[in-house]
Amino acid sequence: MIDALPANALPFASALAGAEPFPSRATPRLVLREFEPDDVRAVWRIFRHEAMAPLHNLAPMGSLDDAKRLLDWRIGQWPRGYGVRWAIALRERPLDAIGSCGFDFHRRSHGAIELSYDLDPAQWRHGYAREALRAAIACAFDDSLGRPEVTRIEALTRPVNPRSAHLLQALGFQREGLLRQFRLWRDTPDERVDLECWSLLRVDPIPS
Numbered sequence: 001m002i003d004a005l006p007a008n009a010l011p012f013a014s015a016l017a018g019a020e021p022f023p024s025r026a027t028p029r030l031v032l033r034e035f036e037p038d039d040v041r042a043v044w045r046i047f048r049h050e051a052m053a054p055l056h057n058l059a060p061m062g063s064l065d066d067a068k069r070l071l072d073w074r075i076g077q078w079p080r081g082y083g084v085r086w087a088i089a090l091r092e093r094p095l096d097a098i099g100s101c102g103f104d105f106h107r108r109s110h111g112a113i114e115l116s117y118d119l120d121p122a123q124w125r126h127g128y129a130r131e132a133l134r135a136a137i138a139c140a141f142d143d144s145l146g147r148p149e150v151t152r153i154e155a156l157t158r159p160v161n162p163r164s165a166h167l168l169q170a171l172g173f174q175r176e177g178l179l180r181q182f183r184l185w186r187d188t189p190d191e192r193v194d195l196e197c198w199s200l201l202r203v204d205p206i207p208s
């Protein structure tokens, strides 16, 4: 899920990010690259899809301007030191984003970063999310993000999102428990929803 940066969040990598080149990656079938302004239509298409509606926590995308606001936030994350967001694209069509993944860098004192991701529903069930997240996780734990103190990757999912839980399990994440009434959600503005908390530690084995 993608939230606005909390007012009290610490820019985690502010001293390094800006100065560091964006950590693009390639996998057998995919590229993980920096977002560009031209990705606005892809972002719009993905988040307008009806299958995505119950699964993400963004304000409804009523216009391309809403997609642009999200895109601007994503593009600014790395240079501002708030995190990293990769656009995911197929190798043969690197300009066409089919999803994204990334980490929010907060809670510096905990050594934890929060993973989130999305994939165009037209591209589900090909293993692309798994492949992209393996590369992202390797980048986090091999210190390419410039933060050797990262010891823990967290992910929060809604209990109504078994596909996401399945993905995290396949990547070796452990379910730690249910965070009760933890976060406001777009379809429950007056009530906080429960979220499952998952984690992968630097020392955990990652299934092949």
Ligand SMILES: CC(C)(COP(=O)(O)OP(=O)(O)OC[C@H]1O[C@@H](n2cnc3c(N)ncnc32)[C@H](O)[C@@H]1OP(=O)(O)O)[C@@H](O)C(=O)NCCC(=O)NCCS
Binding pocket: 001, 002, 052, 055, 056, 115, 116, 117, 118, 119, 120, 123, 124, 125, 126, 127, 128, 129, 130, 131, 156, 157, 161, 163, 164, 166, 167
């Ligand atoms: C979560 C989400 C990314 C998962 O997408 P997905 O397509 O299920 O995940 P993957 O790309 O890893 O695909 C895995 C499936 O592809 C299959 N697959 C097919 N070819 C494959 C290949 N070559 N390699 C690996 N897996 C392959 C796997 O068997 C698996 O199928 P299964 O679910 O029936 O077991 C997607 O549902 C999504 O974007 N949800 C909305 C956003 C969201 O929920 N974010 C989470 C909160 S941050």
